[in-house]
Amino acid sequence: MNGPYTFVLKEGECLGLSGQSGVGKTQMLRAITDLIPHSGKILLDGVPSTSFPAPLWRSRVTMVPAESFWWYDIVGDHFSTEFDTEFLKEKLAAVGFDKDVLNWQISRLSTGEKQRLALIRGVCNTPSVLLLDEPCSSLDGYHTTLTESFIFQYLRHHNTSVLWVSHDPEQLQRVAARELCLEKTGLVEKTV
Amino acid sequence: MDVIALSAWDLGIAAALVCVLSLLSLFLSLGLEWKILIFSCRMTAQLLFIGIVLRFLFASGSLPIVLLMATVMLFAAGREVLARQNLRLKGITGYAIGTGAMFVSSFSVSLIALLVIIGVDPWYTPQYAIPLLGMLLGNTMTGVSLALDRLTDQFYKERGGVEQRLLLGQTWQEASSDIRKECMRTGMIPIINSMAAAGLVSLPGMMTGQILGGTPPMEAVKYQILIIFLIAAGTGFGVISAIWMSGHYLFDNRHRLCLERLSGSRIRKR
Numbered sequence: 001m002n003g004p005y006t007f008v009l010k011e012g013e014c015l016g017l018s019g020q021s022g023v024g025k026t027q028m029l030r031a032i033t034d035l036i037p038h039s040g041k042i043l044l045d046g047v048p049s050t051s052f053p054a055p056l057w058r059s060r061v062t063m064v065p066a067e068s069f070w071w072y073d074i075v076g077d078h079f080s081t082e083f084d085t086e087f088l089k090e091k092l093a094a095v096g097f098d099k100d101v102l103n104w105q106i107s108r109l110s111t112g113e114k115q116r117l118a119l120i121r122g123v124c125n126t127p128s129v130l131l132l133d134e135p136c137s138s139l140d141g142y143h144t145t146l147t148e149s150f151i152f153q154y155l156r157h158h159n160t161s162v163l164w165v166s167h168d169p170e171q172l173q174r175v176a177a178r179e180l181c182l183e184k185t186g187l188v189e190k191t192v
Numbered sequence: 193m194d195v196i197a198l199s200a201w202d203l204g205i206a207a208a209l210v211c212v213l214s215l216l217s218l219f220l221s222l223g224l225e226w227k228i229l230i231f232s233c234r235m236t237a238q239l240l241f242i243g244i245v246l247r248f249l250f251a252s253g254s255l256p257i258v259l260l261m262a263t264v265m266l267f268a269a270g271r272e273v274l275a276r277q278n279l280r281l282k283g284i285t286g287y288a289i290g291t292g293a294m295f296v297s298s299f300s301v302s303l304i305a306l307l308v309i310i311g312v313d314p315w316y317t318p319q320y321a322i323p324l325l326g327m328l329l330g331n332t333m334t335g336v337s338l339a340l341d342r343l344t345d346q347f348y349k350e351r352g353g354v355e356q357r358l359l360l361g362q363t364w365q366e367a368s369s370d371i372r373k374e375c376m377r378t379g380m381i382p383i384i385n386s387m388a389a390a391g392l393v394s395l396p397g398m399m400t401g402q403i404l405g406g407t408p409p410m411e412a413v414k415y416q417i418l419i420i421f422l423i424a425a426g427t428g429f430g431v432i433s434a435i436w437m438s439g440h441y442l443f444d445n446r447h448r449l450c451l452e453r454l455s456g457s458r459i460r461k462r
Contacts, residue, residue, distance in 0.1 A: 034446055035358060054447040059361025069356035071370065125361055 002184050003028075004040050009129065014155060014162040016176030018169065018190075023182050025165045026066070029131040032163075033063040044128060062127035066134040068118030075109070076102030078121060091120045094150045096143055111138040116147060123154060130155075130162045136171065148175055195405050207232070249318045258316045262299070262325055269294055269333040276337040279344035279456035281438055289437045293336050297430035298328040301422050309418065327398065327419060328426045331383060335427040336434045339379030343438055344454055346371045354449050364443035372435050379431030383424050390420060 002024050009015050019025050031038035034049055034057050042049040042061075049057050070078060079088060079102065089099045095116045109117070115138045122130065135151070136144040152175065155162055166172050172179050179190040210232050217225040249261060270291030280286050302325045306315045315321070347354065350371060357367035390396055398419055402412035444450055 033359060035355060035448055037444075037446075037448070054445075055358075055361045055363045058359055058447075062361070063359050065356070065359065067352070069352040071350070071353040071357070121360065 003186075005182070005187050007180060007187055009161045009163060011161055012155060012159040013178070014152075014164060014176050016172035016179035017163055017165045017182060018167065018172060018179065019182030021167075023184060025182050026133055028182065029063050029065075029133055029163070029165065033058050033061050033131060035063070059125040060127055061129040061131065062122050062125055063131040064119055064122035064133065064135060066115075066137055068114045068121075070106045070109075070114065073106055074102075075104045075106060075117060078117075079124060088120070088124065091123065091150075091154075092117075094146070094153070095120060096146050112140065112143060115139060116143065119147065119151075123160075126158060126160075128160060130160055131165075132162060133165045134167065135164070136166070136168075144171075151175070207236075246318070246322065249322065253318055255314075255316050258318050258321055261318075261322060265322075265326060265329055266291060266295055266298075269329045273333055273337040273340065277341045277344060277456075279341075279348055279454045281340075281344065281441055282453050282455045285441055285453075289434055289441065290336055290340060293430045293434035293437065294329060294332045296433050297426045297428075298325060298332050301426040301429070302328055305418070305422055324419075324422075328423060331423045332427050332430040334382060335379040335431045338382070339375045339431045340434055340438060342378045343371065343375040343435060344456075346375065347442060347449065348451065348454060351449060351451060358447055358449065364439070364447040364449075367447075367449075368439055368443070372439055376431055376435050379435070380428055383427045387420060387424065390416075396420070 005028065007015075017025055017028075027036065030036045032042055034042075034054055044052075044057075044060060049061075052060065072078060088102075092099065092101055097113075097116070101117070106114075115135065119132075119135055130151075132151070136147055139147060148171070151162065151164075154160065164172065164176055181188045181190055210228060214225045214228045217223070217228060245261070249257060270287055273290035273294070274280055274287055281289060302321065303315075305324055306312055306317075306321055310320060312320045347368070354367050354371070358364065386394070386396075396416050396419075399412045399416035402415065403409055407415075442450055442453060
């Protein structure tokens with residue numbers, strides 16, 4: 001693994017992250033959400049990740065991977081019943097689903113539908129930080145626009161910080177206030 | 193009624209049947225002819241050997257020797273559990289989990305049976321202790337190895353789903369609950385099925401043996417019922433503790449899935 005990398009993500013900020021394939025962007029996100037062992041320190045509002053129980057940390061700093069996984073047959077079973085259903089339906093509608101989607105069979109979903117649903121599933125914990133790994137990689141133009149504006153609205157509304165990994169430089173210019181490029185030697189801030 | 197002793201000639205006739213089977217395998221090109229012969233010989237040697245050991249054991253009847261025998265049986269079963277897994281839990285822990293689970297369940301259930309239920313005096317009388325432990329270990333071994341094989345396989349195949357659940361803030365217990373439950377069921381199903389078939393489809397081996405040996409059928413049946421209860425309980429406890437321990441082993445204290453703690457031919461070394 002490369003690194004160490006140092007950067008600050010401000011509250012409510014959307015930070016873009018680019019870099020060549022295989023340089024370790026996904027691994028970095030997995031390390032930040034504490035899914036893989038890592039050295040170095042990750043602070044949330046000044047509190048190190050090690051002082052949180054790991055599951056709590058992951059629901060505060062939530063990663064949405066590029067490939068989504070589903071383990072039950074029905075979409076709705078993957079969403080905890082503790083959450084407000086109105087909140088959920090509103091979010092689902094924002095990325096182009098009607099409210100019936102929770103009863104759909106997982107096997108009938110397209111890759112793009114899964115990706116949008118996984119995003120909604122990720123924000124259900126109302127995390128403080130969202131780590132998005134190519135959130136639009138399987139989406140068509142229409143749904144990319146829809147998803148981008150959803151994330152933008154969501155971030156505004158909940159003051160969530162977003163780290164957005166993408167291979168599309170134009171997309172990062174649209175959504176991110178700042179952009180970092182991950183290289184083997186370190187992080188390079190791109191001047192827009 | 194005394195049991196009719198078998199002569200070498202009698203066993204020879206039965207062995208001839210196996211030789212015929214081996215020839216058939218050759219004609220049908222099943223590729224099993226050598227396996228049939230080799231494993232027949234191996235089985236004969238193993239059983240003759242155990243016959244000599246048991247004769248010695250029964251004659252001496254001392255506690256240390258019975259315990260030594262029990263330990264050897266336990267470690268052999270532990271080795272067998274490991275050998276039946278496609279993907280293994282790495283290192284000494286992998287061996288310890290299977291062996292430990294069988295130790296906890298088989299030994300405790302055997303002890304209860306000897307001390308409380310049968311009440312034989314002394315409790316370690318080898319005529320009772322060794323066959324009882326053997327039957328329990330044999331069945332627990334099947335259950336534990338089925339469950340563990342399924343567990344490692346499922347965690348390997350479903351790692352994406354398990355990690356996804358961890359990413360959503362689930363604890364390792366929540367993220368693996370479905371897999372662990374399914375594996376516990378896998379381990380227990382054979383004994384439950386054999387309870388359903390006992391007496392209707394199959395006459396259990398132990399009972400058949402006792403009846404052939406001249407025990408009145410009702411006595412043999414009562415012993416068989418006892419044994420099946422013990423086996424069911426022992427297998428269940430063994431499977432549950434094996435799955436519980438391997439769950440702890442496959443996740444670290446930060447609730448991460450540690451698949452590097454598995455080894456097997458399907459996982460390539462990087």
